[in-house]
Amino acid sequence: MSNAISVQGLSKRFGDHQALDHVSFEVPKGAVVGLIGPNGAGKTTALKAILGLSAFEGAVEVLGRSPRSAPHQMMTSVGYISDVGILPRWLKVNDALKFTQAIHPQFNLEKARTILAKTDIPLNQRVKALSKGMVTQLHLALVLAMDVQLLILDEPTLGLDIVYRSKFYQQILNEFLGEDRTLLISTHQVEEIESLLTHLIFIDQGKIRLDAELDNVYSRYRAVDVVKSQIVAARALNPLSEQAQIEGACMIFDGVSAESLADLGTTRRVGIAELFVAMMSRDAKSTASI
Amino acid sequence: MNQVTTFMALLQRESWEHPNLIWRIPVGLMILNVVLAIASVIFGLEYFGTENFKFEFNSQDLLGGPGQAAATFFLLSYFFLSQMVAVGYLLSALYEERKDRSILFWKSLPVSDFQVVLSKALMGLVVIPGLYLLAAMLTFVLVTLVLSLGMTFLLPGIELFEGFLMAGLIVGGDSLRVFALQIVWGAPVFLWVLLVSGLARGQPLVWAMGIPLLVLVVETALLPEARVFDWFYAHATPLFFAGTWNPEMGGASIGLADGFLAAGIGLILFALTVFGRRHFHEI
Numbered sequence: 131m132s133n134a135i136s137v138q139g140l141s142k143r144f145g146d147h148q149a150l151d152h153v154s155f156e157v158p159k160g161a162v163v164g165l166i167g168p169n170g171a172g173k174t175t176a177l178k179a180i181l182g183l184s185a186f187e188g189a190v191e192v193l194g195r196s197p198r199s200a201p202h203q204m205m206t207s208v209g210y211i212s213d214v215g216i217l218p219r220w221l222k223v224n225d226a227l228k229f230t231q232a233i234h235p236q237f238n239l240e241k242a243r244t245i246l247a248k249t250d251i252p253l254n255q256r257v258k259a260l261s262k263g264m265v266t267q268l269h270l271a272l273v274l275a276m277d278v279q280l281l282i283l284d285e286p287t288l289g290l291d292i293v294y295r296s297k298f299y300q301q302i303l304n305e306f307l308g309e310d311r312t313l314l315i316s317t318h319q320v321e322e323i324e325s326l327l328t329h330l331i332f333i334d335q336g337k338i339r340l341d342a343e344l345d346n347v348y349s350r351y352r353a354v355d356v357v358k359s360q361i362v363a364a365r366a367l368n369p370l371s372e373q374a375q376i377e378g379a380c381m382i383f384d385g386v387s388a389e390s391l392a393d394l395g396t397t398r399r400v401g402i403a404e405l406f407v408a409m410m411s412r413d414a415k416s417t418a419s420i
Numbered sequence: 421m422n423q424v425t426t427f428m429a430l431l432q433r434e435s436w437e438h439p440n441l442i443w444r445i446p447v448g449l450m451i452l453n454v455v456l457a458i459a460s461v462i463f464g465l466e467y468f469g470t471e472n473f474k475f476e477f478n479s480q481d482l483l484g485g486p487g488q489a490a491a492t493f494f495l496l497s498y499f500f501l502s503q504m505v506a507v508g509y510l511l512s513a514l515y516e517e518r519k520d521r522s523i524l525f526w527k528s529l530p531v532s533d534f535q536v537v538l539s540k541a542l543m544g545l546v547v548i549p550g551l552y553l554l555a556a557m558l559t560f561v562l563v564t565l566v567l568s569l570g571m572t573f574l575l576p577g578i579e580l581f582e583g584f585l586m587a588g589l590i591v592g593g594d595s596l597r598v599f600a601l602q603i604v605w606g607a608p609v610f611l612w613v614l615l616v617s618g619l620a621r622g623q624p625l626v627w628a629m630g631i632p633l634l635v636l637v638v639e640t641a642l643l644p645e646a647r648v649f650d651w652f653y654a655h656a657t658p659l660f661f662a663g664t665w666n667p668e669m670g671g672a673s674i675g676l677a678d679g680f681l682a683a684g685i686g687l688i689l690f691a692l693t694v695f696g697r698r699h700f701h702e703i
Binding site for chain 2: 181184200202205209210216217220225233235
């Protein structure tokens, strides 16, 4: 089994709204996958299906198990942070540690305490007395100490300031990634996780728009800061997007060789955020896959 | 992971969330009653004066009358309160976690819906009434002790503790029986409330009361008598106060068939609640 997650033909409908429409993708073990999409694209719906938190059509397998058959057993190997503020407000930090230790077979209390010791979180405080950032730190400390194989994060840093966001991802990098551990993360703040990612999935209107290894994305899509005199020539190569700049335009090309772009201006690695915007702006009806 | 450890942690979790309902109220009542007993001894005797105070009962008299009345008072009042508290607890038990979205956290832990619902059902049906019963018994013993000691020291020759205590044991023994019967008797109503708590998108109290009332309206309109509603209403009444109260049988009782029916319906409601939590929706 080389996949941590396998999703085949996943569909979910809320009344008239088709939230997910025959979505299929795989998350290999050890991968760090970014699930990127605009609001209402179906990211949370997909993650909830993977976690067995909602009914769905299609086939989902997580670490070799079906999430619908015994989700609580699956959760011994899976960690999940949905977003800030889902820890119960009445729970004391100490009690959260005590409870998790009692119910989670792999929970390492010492590790959780060590992680929390590096924060300003007082152990005798209730969650309601903590700041948003602290609540997220606490939740992350709990999850990291569970020693899970797969971590699923759904907008985990929404509403946090830049310092907490940076600390959050740094901690994931230091304490979680490696040893074949898999991370599936959905976020709007793409720039902050770009350096962590190995795979990228773009989702929009319940459909997968892009599903690729990041290296393949970089070799297929290129961004060029086109000089003014080359704009017409550049447009002839059918760019995915064009963004006017003071001295020319920034264009993103799909499948055009580096040699062909060399004379147009400065070629650089495409940013995930700008690629995402470019692809979402385009009238993309068909699923792109590499 | 040991199932018992998990289950104990789940019960403890409830006491962290609802400390007032689960232990602060009964402990507070116990302390209040003991303080009132001490005050009544001190101020009562001071008011009457020990020479003029006439206490016409002896220990043997207490066994039959006032002693049992006092014990029944404590046990009944705590029992009734415990039932109100338990219903209030069950009404929010599966509702609040959906309302504050903390269910997403609880669901991310390796604990089954069956265990969670069982912990909440047992907390409402057994643990809360049990703790209040324990508090009632302790209150009675402590109040009796205070009164007896007060009278023994201030009114030499009067020995009341034994009589009070024996009366308490008789009433207490029967209340244990009623406590056990009430679990079965109240199960359909308590677990109905828990089911509503797990399913309602808002106003669980309105749903919990509204649907039985709707049943009453439908039954009244279509049938000669409202048997379903009457049955439900009877089981919503704590056993001490329900229609099956029979002093000749030494208190309350349940017919065997009705007991099985109540337990069966309770089990169905429990299973539905587990199913409901599995397919939960945030509010």
